[in-house]
Every structure is written in structure tokens, then in C-alpha cells.
Amino acid sequence: MRQATTEDARGMNGFDAADLFEMMERRDNGTAVIVLSGELDFGTVAQVQQRLAELRDAGTPVVLDLDGLTFMDSTGIRLVLTACEDARTVDWRFSVTRGSERVQRVLEAAQVIDRLPYHDPTAG
Amino acid sequence: MSRPAPVERRTLPRDPTAVALARRAVEATGAGLSAEQADVARLLVSELVTNAVRHGAGDQVELVLRVGERSARFEVHDAGGQQPELRPPAGADGGYGLNLVASLASRWGADPDAGVWFELDAPPRLTPARDALDDAFASQLLAVLDGLAEAVTITERGGRTIYANEAAVRLLRLESAAELLESSAGDMMDRFDVYDEHGARVALEDLPGTRVHAGERDVEPMLVRNVVKATGEERWLLNKTTTIADARGDVVRVVNVIEDVTEAKRAELAQRLLAEASDALVSSLDYEETLQRVATVVVRDFADWCGLDVPGPGAFAQLVAIAHSDPAKVALAKRLRALYPVRLDRTQGIAAVMQGNPKFVRVEVGDEELRAYAHDDLHFQMLRELGMASVIVVPLAAGGQTVGTLIVARSTPGHPFDAADVELAEELGRRAGTAVLNARTYTERAAIAAALERGLSPPELLPPAGFEVATHYTAAGAFNEVGGDFYDAFATADGWMLVVGDVAGHGAEAAALTALARWTLRSASQLTRDPGRAVQQLNAALRDLPQLSLCTSVCAHVRTSAANGEATVTLANSGHPRPLLVRDGRTEELGCVGPMAGAFDDGGWDCIEVSLLPGDALVLYTDGVLDTVGERDRFGFERLRTTLEAVASEQPEALVARLAAELEAFRRGPQRDDTAIAAVRFVGARVDVGVGA
Numbered sequence: 001m002r003q004a005t006t007e008d009a010r011g012m013n014g015f016d017a018a019d020l021f022e023m024m025e026r027r028d029n030g031t032a033v034i035v036l037s038g039e040l041d042f043g044t045v046a047q048v049q050q051r052l053a054e055l056r057d058a059g060t061p062v063v064l065d066l067d068g069l070t071f072m073d074s075t076g077i078r079l080v081l082t083a084c085e086d087a088r089t090v091d092w093r094f095s096v097t098r099g100s101e102r103v104q105r106v107l108e109a110a111q112v113i114d115r116l117p118y119h120d121p122t123a124g
Numbered sequence: 125m126s127r128p129a130p131v132e133r134r135t136l137p138r139d140p141t142a143v144a145l146a147r148r149a150v151e152a153t154g155a156g157l158s159a160e161q162a163d164v165a166r167l168l169v170s171e172l173v174t175n176a177v178r179h180g181a182g183d184q185v186e187l188v189l190r191v192g193e194r195s196a197r198f199e200v201h202d203a204g205g206q207q208p209e210l211r212p213p214a215g216a217d218g219g220y221g222l223n224l225v226a227s228l229a230s231r232w233g234a235d236p237d238a239g240v241w242f243e244l245d246a247p248p249r250l251t252p253a254r255d256a257l258d259d260a261f262a263s264q265l266l267a268v269l270d271g272l273a274e275a276v277t278i279t280e281r282g283g284r285t286i287y288a289n290e291a292a293v294r295l296l297r298l299e300s301a302a303e304l305l306e307s308s309a310g311d312m313m314d315r316f317d318v319y320d321e322h323g324a325r326v327a328l329e330d331l332p333g334t335r336v337h338a339g340e341r342d343v344e345p346m347l348v349r350n351v352v353k354a355t356g357e358e359r360w361l362l363n364k365t366t367t368i369a370d371a372r373g374d375v376v377r378v379v380n381v382i383e384d385v386t387e388a389k390r391a392e393l394a395q396r397l398l399a400e401a402s403d404a405l406v407s408s409l410d411y412e413e414t415l416q417r418v419a420t421v422v423v424r425d426f427a428d429w430c431g432l433d434v435p436g437p438g439a440f441a442q443l444v445a446i447a448h449s450d451p452a453k454v455a456l457a458k459r460l461r462a463l464y465p466v467r468l469d470r471t472q473g474i475a476a477v478m479q480g481n482p483k484f485v486r487v488e489v490g491d492e493e494l495r496a497y498a499h500d501d502l503h504f505q506m507l508r509e510l511g512m513a514s515v516i517v518v519p520l521a522a523g524g525q526t527v528g529t530l531i532v533a534r535s536t537p538g539h540p541f542d543a544a545d546v547e548l549a550e551e552l553g554r555r556a557g558t559a560v561l562n563a564r565t566y567t568e569r570a571a572i573a574a575a576l577e578r579g580l581s582p583p584e585l586l587p588p589a590g591f592e593v594a595t596h597y598t599a600a601g602a603f604n605e606v607g608g609d610f611y612d613a614f615a616t617a618d619g620w621m622l623v624v625g626d627v628a629g630h631g632a633e634a635a636a637l638t639a640l641a642r643w644t645l646r647s648a649s650q651l652t653r654d655p656g657r658a659v660q661q662l663n664a665a666l667r668d669l670p671q672l673s674l675c676t677s678v679c680a681h682v683r684t685s686a687a688n689g690e691a692t693v694t695l696a697n698s699g700h701p702r703p704l705l706v707r708d709g710r711t712e713e714l715g716c717v718g719p720m721a722g723a724f725d726d727g728g729w730d731c732i733e734v735s736l737l738p739g740d741a742l743v744l745y746t747d748g749v750l751d752t753v754g755e756r757d758r759f760g761f762e763r764l765r766t767t768l769e770a771v772a773s774e775q776p777e778a779l780v781a782r783l784a785a786e787l788e789a790f791r792r793g794p795q796r797d798d799t800a801i802a803a804v805r806f807v808g809a810r811v812d813v814g815v816g817a
Contacts, residue, residue, distance in 0.1 A: 020144055039144060039147075041140075041143045041144060041147075041170055041174065042140045042143045042170075042174040042177060042178065043139075043140035043141050043142075043143050043144050044140075044144075046140070071147070071166065071167075071170075073143075073167055073170040073171055073174065073221065073224075074171055074174070074220035074221035074224055075170075075174060075221075077220045078220065102163065105163070106167060106224070109224055109227055109228055110220045110223065110224055112220070
């Protein structure tokens with residue numbers, strides 16, 4: 001019987017975070033819409049944290065679009081809740097979309113799904 | 125709770141990329157989880173690896189996956205040996221990860237050697253994705269399968285085989301698994317003739333694997349007889365299936381497990397054959413009929429044809445039973461043996477075994493060998509047509525002797541007998557041998573009895589002129605033993621002597637005694653013309669024997685007077701039932717009774733003389749008549765009298781027949797004793813005719 005070796009995992013070690021996750025940004029009447037797609041985890045969250053901090057510091061309203069995420073764990077929850085705290089602290093407008101089904105399941109399991117500032121698309 | 129063995133172990137760099145790598149590892153193994161559970165596993169592994177990366181120590185994080193009977197277990201280890209604390213989530217950084225683990229896992233925990241772990245309960249339906257077959261886990265799984273003694277193949281939709289273990293390659297008589305992977309199911313099936321237990325042909329569509337792919341569920345295992353076309357080799361294979369379903373429960377693959385149960389099946393068939401043969405062997409005491417039944421049983425399951433021989437007259441084997449799976453060939457076999465009888469001095473086959481060789485086995489007989497054995501070309505052609513591809517000859521053995529031979533043969537090449545078949549044939553031979561010996565002993569005894577009876581009974585009684593005679597004799601039990609009853613009739617110088625007697629005992633000794641009594645009475649009567657003196661002679665002869673030997677008899681000396689046409693009968697009786705005179709529709713017991721001959725040294729037997737009128741009948745009989753047992757009592761004298769009086773005016777023939785019929789009708793159960801009846805009727809014939817004068 002063959003033992004698993006690190007060689008078996010080599011193909012996966014060559015992965016690029018860019019293959020897993022993408023962040024795009026667009027402007028909508030002065031609001032920055034950050035569109036996340038792919039897998040948001042501890043390995044991919046850093047760039048989002050950094051961009052949110054920049055926009056917060058600039059006072060730019062932000063909608064964080066979670067609808068395109070295929071995976072999100074508590075790292076994503078932490079990201080969103082931290083932004084919410086910042087928004088309260090510095091009078092910054094920050095909201096999130098409902099998120100993909102997988103995202104909603106995680107938010108529900110963590111019992112935070114009712115506590116997030118959701119973006120209302122009709123409000124502009 | 126003991127942990128199942130790991131099926132997957134991944135060492136990852138302790139950096140943020142480890143989180144996604146760990147998820148990939150989980151996805152690759154599948155671990156038999158439903159789609160929803162796979163999502164949970166991915167999420168929770170992410171959480172634990174994230175914690176290890178954020179809060180742990182060392183360069184590496186190790187992920188261990190264990191799949192048990194009912195659950196999958198995921199462990200995350202790092203050098204820090206972290207002991208996470210579950211606390212209520214609070215604020216942005218509030219331990220949501222561990223709370224997710226706690227709420228979504230079936231169980232979770234942390235300890236120094238097991239790391240942080242969680243378990244998900246799920247039936248471990250292993251669902252390696254097609255592209256994951258190269259994966260380490262799949263490799264391990266396949267290594268296990270390869271080591272199995274049972275043949276395992278995995279087919280996908282459409283029936284294409286994507287995996288075959290080494291046992292399957294051997295079982296399907298292939299060079300390599302590749303041969304199977306490159307063939308279509310139909311092509312593979314074409315290499316075999318497949319039959320079910322009842323001998324019906326089995327098509328590809330009937331096999332469990334195909335039926336499961338076609339959408340059937342709960343397909344029963346199927347036992348088939350599989351014949352390799354190329355070699356004729358026959359196996360019994362048990363086909364079982366299990367399914368591999370995708371996340372939605374659709375069957376995507378079928379795992380076929382094929383077990384070679386040839387040995388067990390053949391043992392079962394052999395047992396059945398022996399049991400059936402044994403039944404046939406005790407079914408009849410006619411051994412030729414018995415052996416024919418055995419032959420019929422043998423060709424049904426075991427051989428294409430079967431013959432049984434015994435030593436016959438003129439140093440040839442005598443074929444006493446033959447059966448062929450093709451009934452038309454039975455005649456061929458008989459013709460062959462008639463044209464080319466098997467001389468017992470040959471050194472091969474039936475003759476060799478008949479001479480005492482333990483067996484003669486040629487599992488593969490080529491034309492060359494057959495031609496060498498054959499006397500000429502016709503013989504060869506006939507042997508070939510009968511079918512001699514594989515032959516076993518074994519003795520019908522009983523008590524250390526060979527009483528005959530059993531030959532079993534398969535007609536067509538490619539299906540040779542093997543060692544187990546030879547053993548089975550030998551066992552059949554032993555059982556049949558015992559039966560033959562028993563039957564022969566019985567038949568011989570019956571033949572001896574018949575010969576003795578023939579010798580003891582006059583072929584026919586030729587009555588003197590003016591008399592009609594009829595006799596009836598039944599030995600106790602058909603073919604059973606020679607009885608002690610006898611009768612005789614012979615001419616004397618001045619008349620004619622009718623004797624009915626009964627010696628004590630049965631069997632060969634009684635037969636010898638009967639002969640002694642009969643011939644003593646005959647010669648003494650002829651010499652003395654006096655029944656009383658004849659009995660005296662018999663008494664002396666019996667007293668000379670070393671053992672007490674007793675005989676009762678009635679001797680009736682019948683004479684006709686040339687002068688007046690009257691007949692007289694002189695009677696001597698030694699302890700025998702008194703004869704009856706039937707006159708004018710009435711019966712009368714005649715004479716006095718002297719002692720049994722053989723009982724005492726001295727004894728006199730007075731004679732009485734009775735005149736016979738025309739129409740009178742004299743009936744002599746043995747005590748078997750009176751002692752015939754009916755429903756409640758013996759036949760007895762009164763019934764005898766009534767019967768005789770009812771037919772008093774009949775001819776002796778009719779009179780005796782009627783009495784015999786009455787006895788037969790009266791009797792319940794087997795006949796216990798011999799019965800002898802002799803009737804003589806004086807018809808008042810011409811007065812000038814004496815017999816033997």
C-alpha cells in the first residue's frame with residue numbers, strides 16, 4: 001500500500017490565490033461597490049481588509065457584495081463585523097449584500113445573519 | 125472511542141495558503157459525505173486550519189482524515205498543541221470559528237495527540253470522484269482491493285469497466301486489467317458461456333451489474349455457471365453488486381464482487397448426486413434396473429454418458445446399464461458393445477479395472493489414443509461418436525472385490541474430469557458395488573431356491589388312467605426360502621403313489637432333508653408297495669442323521685382293480701393332517717395318524733384301505749393350509765371343509781385352484797409357511813388299465 005506523500009499534494013501546492021478569489025470594485029453614485037467572488041478565507045482576506053480600511057479612511061461609502069462567493073468561513077464574518085464596528089465608530093456608511101447561498105448558510109450558523117447592515121438596492 | 129485508521133494525511137505549510145489547501149484535500153477524499161456535509165467539512169476544516177495558522181506554532185499544519193463505519197473524522201495538528209477555548213462569540217473577533225465547529229459538527233474536541241478535531245456522522249459511502257482515482261486515498265483503496273481474494277470490478281454507466289483487481293483479472297482469464305478496461309462488456313461476455321443454476325443461458329442484460337446500471341435496485345446476488353469458451357473450463361461464480369452513488373443518490377458506478385464458489389457448488393452437486401444415486405440403489409433389488417437408474421442420475425449432472433459393466437460370459441464385459449445425455453446415443457453404445465465386446469484380457473479401460481486395477485483415468489483422450497485403442501476404423505468412429513474426450517473407469521467395489529465397473533465420460537473436449545470428479549466416481553462405484561453385491565446375493569439365493577423347488581417338485585404329475593390330478597404349491601414368501609413342504613407322485617409295480625410331506629425347518633437344510641425324505645419314500649414305496657413300510661424306512665433314515673430331523677407325510681397308494689374297475693387307496697400317515705375324501709358333496713377325514721417320522725427309533729405306521737367310487741376325490745394338503753393367517757384367525761379345518769364341499773363336483777384342477785384362491789383371499793400379511801395341496805379324482809375309467817404295470 002502506498003503512503004500518501006507530500007508529492008501527492010504538489011499539484012495543489014502550486015495553486016495561486018488569484019485562482020481562488022477575486023475582488024473587483026466599481027462606483028455607484030459615489031458608493032464603492034466591492035464585488036467579491038470565489039473563496040474568501042484567511043488566505044485571501046488580507047486584500048479586502050486593506051481596501052476597506054482605505055475606503056473607510058477616505059470616508060467613501062461601501063457596499064460589500066458577497067453574492068459571488070463560493071466559499072466563506074468565519075474569517076469573512078470577522079471581516080464584515082469589523083467593518084460594521086468601524087462604521088459605527090467613525091460614521092462610515094458600510095453595508096453588505098445578502099450573499100450567496102453558501103454565505104447565507106454560514107452567517108446563519110454563526111447566528112449573525114440578522115445583525116448585518118444589508119444594502120437596499122432600491123434605496124440607491 | 126477508538127479512532128479509525130487515517131485514510132488521508134496532509135502536511136501543509138503553516139501559512140494562510142494552508143486553509144485553501146486543506147479544503148482541497150477534503151474535497152479530494154470525499155469521505156463518503158453528502159454534498160451538504162461536504163460543505164460543512166470544508167467550512168470546519170477551514171476554521172480549524174485558520175486557527176492553527178493564526179494561533180498555532182511551528183512550520184507545518186497537519187490535516188488527518190479518518191473514515192470510520194459511521195463517521196468521518198477530521199483532525200488538525202500543529203506544533204503548538206493548541207487547546208482552544210470555546211467562548212460565547214462577542215464583537216468582531218469573537219471566536220465565531222470554534223462556535224461554527226461546535227454547532228455544525230456531530231462531535232468535536234481537542235487533545236494533545238489528536239489535535240483539534242471534529243466528526244461528521246454519515247454513512248461512509250465512498251465516492252471518489254473520477255479524477256480523484258489517482259489520489260492517494262484512492263490508491264490506497266485500490267491497493268486494498270487488489271489484495272482481495274474475491275474478484276472486484278468497477279463499472280460505470282454504460283457498463284464500461286474502469287477498474288478490475290488482480291483476482292478479477294485471474295478469474296476472467298485475462299493477461300492484464302488493461303485488456304478488460306479496453307473491452308466492451310459485450311466483448312468480454314462473448315468469451316464465456318454463462319448459465320444459471322437451472323441451465324438457462326444468461327445474457328449480459330441478466331447479470332446483476334448490468335441490471336443495476338439499468339436502474340434496478342436491490343438486485344439479488346446471482347449464481348452462474350461460467351464456461352470459458354477458449355478452454356471449456358467450468359466455474360460456478362457468485363455475482364454480487366454494490367453501488368457507488370453521487371451526492372444526489374444516483375448510481376454512477378457499480379462494484380461487482382465475483383466469488384468463485386466452484387468448489388462449494390461442486391461439493392454440493394456431488395453430495396446431491398451421491399444421495400440420488402443412493403436412493404436409486406435401494407429402490408429395487410433388481411440390480412440391472414437399479415444400475416440403470418444410477419446411470420440416469422449420473423448423466424444428468426456429472427457426465428455425458430455412463431455405463432456399468434459386470435463380468436459376463438466368455439471373458440467379456442457385460443454392459444448392464446447405459447445412459448447418455450443424448451438418448452439417441454444409447455442405441456449407439458449398445459450397438460458398439462455388441463459389435464466390439466470388451467474382452468476382459470485387455471489392459472485398458474473397463475477390462476483393466478475389471479481385472480482389479482483401482483481405476484483407469486484419461487482426463488483428456490486424443491484421437492490418437494482412441495485410434496490406438498480401437499480395433500478398427502469403424503470402432504474408432506463409433507467410440508468417437510459416443511464421445512470419449514474425458515474418461516474415468518472405476519470399480520464397482522464391494523468387500524474388497526471388484527464386482528463390476530463404472531465408466532463415466534464426457535463427450536466433448538475442453539471439459540475434462542478432474543481429481544474431485546475421480547473421487548466422486550470412486551464413491552459412486554463403491555456404493556453401486558455394495559448394491560450389486562447385495563442384489564447378486566439375493567438373486568443367487570432366489571435362483572438356488574427356484575432350482576431346488578424345480579428339483580423337488582415333479583415337473584408335472586402324470587396321473588394313471590381313470591384319475592385326474594392337480595397340485596398347488598406355494599413357498600413361504602416369493603423367492604424367500606426353500607420350504608419344507610413337498611409332494612411327489614410316481615408309479616409303483618401295481619399302482620401309483622401320491623405323497624405329500626413336510627419336513628421341519630426351512631432353508632437349505634430343510635431342502636436337503638426334503639430331498640432325503642422324498643427319495644427315501646419313493647424308493648421304499650417302489651420296493652415294498654406298502655406306504656407303511658415306506659414311512660418306516662424314512663423313519664430309520666431320519667434317525668440315522670446326526671441331528672433330530674422330523675418329517676410328516678401322507679402316502680397314498682392308489683390301485684385300480686382290473687376285475688371290477690374299483691379303485692382302492694392305501695394310506696399311511698406320519699403325523700400329517702389327515703387327507704380328505706370328497707364324496708357326494710361331503711368331506712371325510714381319512715385314516716389314523718401315526719407318529720412323525722424321525723421322532724422315535726421304533727414306530728409302526730398302520731395303513732388303512734379305502735375304496736374309491738367314481739367321482740370320489742382325495743385331497744392331500746400340508747398344515748400351511750390350516751395355518752394360513754387371516755384377519756382374526758387361522759384358515760382352519762372348517763373353512764377347508766366348506767371350501768372343498770362347495771366345489772366337490774369340480775375337476776381337481778378347479779378344486780385346487782379354488783382352494784388356493786380362498787387361501788390367498790383369506791391371508792393377511794406375508795405367507796408364513798409353505799402350502800402344498802394335491803387332489804386326485806377317480807373318474808372310473810376303463811378297468812383294464814393299470815399304470816406302470
